Amino acid sequence: MQCTSVLVFYLLAFSLSGIFIECQDWPNYDFVVREAAYRRLCKAKKILTVNGEFPGPTIYVHRGDIITVTIYNQGRDNITIHWHGVKQPRNPWSDGPEYITQCPIQPGKVHRQKVIFSTEEGTLWWHAHSDWSRATVYGAIVIYPKLGATYPFAQPYQEVPIILGEWWKTDVRKVLKEALLTGRNPTTSDAFTINGQPGDLYNCSNRGTFNLSIEHDRTYLLRIINAAMNHILFIAISSHNLTAIGADGSYVKPFTKEYMVLGPGQTLDCLLHANQESGEYYMAASPYSTGVHVEFDQSITTAIVKYIGNYSKYIAPWLPYLPSFTDTAAAFDVLGQFRSLASQDHPIFIPINNMRTKLIFAISINAFPCLNNLCLGPNGTRLAASINNISFIYPNVDLLQAYYYKTSEALVGEITPSDPPVLYNYTAEYQDLALELTRKGTSVKYLEYNSDVEIVFQGTSLVAGLDHPMHLHGYSFYVVGWGFGNFDKDKDPLTYNLVDPPLRNTVVVPKNGWAAVRFKADNPGVWFLHCHIERHQTWGMDVALVVMDGNQDEAKMLPPPLGMPPC
Ligand SMILES: *[C@@H]1O[C@H](CO)[C@@H](O)[C@H](O)[C@H]1NC(C)=O
Ligand SMILES: *[C@@H]1O[C@H](CO)[C@@H](O)[C@H](O)[C@H]1NC(C)=O
Ligand SMILES: *[C@@H]1O[C@H](CO)[C@@H](O)[C@H](O)[C@H]1NC(C)=O
Ligand SMILES: *[C@@H]1O[C@H](CO)[C@@H](O)[C@H](O)[C@H]1NC(C)=O
Ligand SMILES: *[C@@H]1O[C@H](CO)[C@@H](O)[C@H](O)[C@H]1NC(C)=O
Ligand SMILES: *[C@@H]1O[C@H](CO)[C@@H](O)[C@H](O)[C@H]1NC(C)=O
Ligand SMILES: *[C@@H]1O[C@H](CO)[C@@H](O)[C@H](O)[C@H]1NC(C)=O
Ligand SMILES: *[C@@H]1O[C@H](CO)[C@@H](O)[C@H](O)[C@H]1NC(C)=O
Ligand SMILES: [Cu+2]
Numbered sequence: 150m151q152c153t154s155v156l157v158f159y160l161l162a163f164s165l166s167g168i169f170i171e172c173q174d175w176p177n178y179d180f181v182v183r184e185a186a187y188r189r190l191c192k193a194k195k196i197l198t199v200n201g202e203f204p205g206p207t208i209y210v211h212r213g214d215i216i217t218v219t220i221y222n223q224g225r226d227n228i229t230i231h232w233h234g235v236k237q238p239r240n241p242w243s244d245g246p247e248y249i250t251q252c253p254i255q256p257g258k259v260h261r262q263k264v265i266f267s268t269e270e271g272t273l274w275w276h277a278h279s280d281w282s283r284a285t286v287y288g289a290i291v292i293y294p295k296l297g298a299t300y301p302f303a304q305p306y307q308e309v310p311i312i313l314g315e316w317w318k319t320d321v322r323k324v325l326k327e328a329l330l331t332g333r334n335p336t337t338s339d340a341f342t343i344n345g346q347p348g349d350l351y352n353c354s355n356r357g358t359f360n361l362s363i364e365h366d367r368t369y370l371l372r373i374i375n376a377a378m379n380h381i382l383f384i385a386i387s388s389h390n391l392t393a394i395g396a397d398g399s400y401v402k403p404f405t406k407e408y409m410v411l412g413p414g415q416t417l418d419c420l421l422h423a424n425q426e427s428g429e430y431y432m433a434a435s436p437y438s439t440g441v442h443v444e445f446d447q448s449i450t451t452a453i454v455k456y457i458g459n460y461s462k463y464i465a466p467w468l469p470y471l472p473s474f475t476d477t478a479a480a481f482d483v484l485g486q487f488r489s490l491a492s493q494d495h496p497i498f499i500p501i502n503n504m505r506t507k508l509i510f511a512i513s514i515n516a517f518p519c520l521n522n523l524c525l526g527p528n529g530t531r532l533a534a535s536i537n538n539i540s541f542i543y544p545n546v547d548l549l550q551a552y553y554y555k556t557s558e559a560l561v562g563e564i565t566p567s568d569p570p571v572l573y574n575y576t577a578e579y580q581d582l583a584l585e586l587t588r589k590g591t592s593v594k595y596l597e598y599n600s601d602v603e604i605v606f607q608g609t610s611l612v613a614g615l616d617h618p619m620h621l622h623g624y625s626f627y628v629v630g631w632g633f634g635n636f637d638k639d640k641d642p643l644t645y646n647l648v649d650p651p652l653r654n655t656v657v658v659p660k661n662g663w664a665a666v667r668f669k670a671d672n673p674g675v676w677f678l679h680c681h682i683e684r685h686q687t688w689g690m691d692v693a694l695v696v697m698d699g700n701q702d703e704a705k706m707l708p709p710p711l712g713m714p715p716c
Pocket of ligand 8: 715
């Protein structure tokens with residue numbers, strides 16, 4: 150777009166609605182959302198894509214950049230795009246979750262979003278945030294250090310995005326529709342994928358298996374993203390270790406393991422040293438799932454890591470060691486090792502004193518009774534999920550606009566309690582079935598600008614205890630503590646790590662356990678907080694945090710950009 154014509158347009162609008170004039174040519178990415186045919190697992194089907202690519206295009210920026218993305222919806226569904234982990238200071242307008250910060254972009258419509266990077270550095274990703282369209286609409290975001298700055302580790306020879314996904318043979322729209330109709334767990338996926346490919350262990354797949362060519366003695370930076378819908382995943386490469394150096398767009402103290410773990414929504418930057426004999430090795434990812442009687446996809450996805458060069462003899466690749474599907478100790482052996490650099494160049498800013506807002510959010514799976522027990526959830530119920538016993542329902546207007554314009558819909562929501570409304574043994578082996586019931590509401594929690602906030606996520610064993618990867622939009626938080634059983638507000642804070650806690654945007658709350666996070670509420674706006682296991686999000690394990698404006702101009706939300714999609 151020409152700056153001058155934009156200016157005329159903005160001037161017109163300015164006189165009408167007092168909207169801030171901006172005339173800047175930020176780098177722009179075009180995202181054409183459309184269906185394209187893809188063949189996997191012996192079957193071709195049409196999937197929703199960006200620009201016909203699967204996974205979608207990678208965005209490359211430097212720390213602190215601003216870009217725009219123009220989204221053309223040429224599909225037949227409503228769509229929105231979320232910039233996962235990008236804090237977008239004061240600009241919730243571009244965050245993306247439908248009916249939270251914007252109305253969806255309807256078929257045939259175009260919408261331009263400004264994406265504001267600030268302190269993120271490393272790997273993040275973007276994905277659709279409307280219904281289940283994120284199953285195929287996702288891609289990587291690579292954030293380099295500022296020009297002239299360097300990594301806090303030796304420059305790798307090459308960098309490779311590794312995106313873990315999940316594939317259904319049927320249309321995901323059908324999977325969602327059927328689950329909502331029957332009230333039961335959605336049909337499990339048919340495969341996991343690495344960069345869109347299931348790999349050699351599935352039928353009809355090996356021709357397209359993702360290959361990573363490496364040279365002996367070189368170091369590679371793998372930018373790993375868990376874009377799977379419903380599964381926490383282990384990942385490993387046979388005969389090679391992985392050294393974690395970053396997670397969720399922030400550096401961590403390096404640690405080396407034979408395998409790594411990522412919750413859906415999390416990213417992990419790892420160094421791979423090509424220090425083995427020339428040959429082919431499998432990279433493989435498998436699920437970590439702990440729900441008793443909760444079905445999950447038990448398959449394993451692979452890619453091939455291939456040394457470039459002449460081999461004296463070909464040896465077929467073998468699978469790496471991956472912990473068993475239910476190995477909680479193995480999962481938290483990795484998830485518990487993340488530490489911030491907390492160095493002069495990469496300091497931490499952790500709220501320590503005067504915690505002004507302490508919230509305890511009980512995160513539960515629930516069950517609604519059904520007429521004549523006709524639903525297909527456990528005992529004829531309909532599955533649901535909640536935070537502090539409110540099962541989130543999306544409003545049919547968008548909350549951000551309702552809040553900003555102070556329309557009556559702002560009152561549609563109800564205030565989330567700061568503590569679980571009923572005290573019980575959250576992690577007991579047997580629960581009173583009456584506790585499984587919940588109620589629906591558009592749960593909203595107001596936070597004062599610049600307040601120091603602590604949220605303790607308390608997992609529960611209602612219906613089925615599971616690990617929950619909780620994701621907050623607009624912020625990264627310090628994970629100051631976690632543990633098994635019930636959170637003890639007197640004892641557990643004494644064990645908090647306030648020295649070098651990891652800064653993340655998604656924390657895996659252990660099954661029948663808890664996790665404590667802290668952040669300063671310095672980004673005004675409406676920010677979604679939800680489980681990143683997609684079915685739990687659909688069932689209502691969500692809340693909208695409204696961080697109110699402060700007094701100074703730079704403590705207030707930016708005015709809405711022109712052309713927000715209407716509801
Ligand atoms: C591959 O196909 C065979 C024969 O149809 C079937 O028995 C097997 O279960 C399939 N394997 C996978 C992983 O789908
Ligand atoms: C990857 O390598 C395997 C084994 O060498 C080969 O069968 C496959 O065609 C390759 N895939 C691509 C996309 O090149
Ligand atoms: C992997 O790490 C372990 C423990 O640090 C070490 O003993 C082993 O030699 C490493 N393996 C490789 C292939 O580097
Ligand atoms: C592989 O072997 C061929 C023939 O011996 C040689 O020409 C080629 O340079 C070798 N390639 C590498 C990468 O060593
Ligand atoms: C809560 O339940 C767990 C698991 O059954 C049990 O170990 C624990 O003792 C119970 N706690 C209390 C306070 O009753
Ligand atoms: C949640 O609320 C429902 C309905 O008000 C109630 O029946 C149920 O016992 C509550 N459960 C918990 C865990 O608070
Ligand atoms: C289903 O009913 C049985 C028997 O009343 C009970 O033991 C079980 O906990 C129920 N399951 C759920 C998920 O409500
Ligand atoms: C698409 O979005 C519009 C605007 O919010 C809404 O009225 C419509 O019902 C949505 N369509 C679907 C299929 O959800
Ligand atoms: Cu969950």
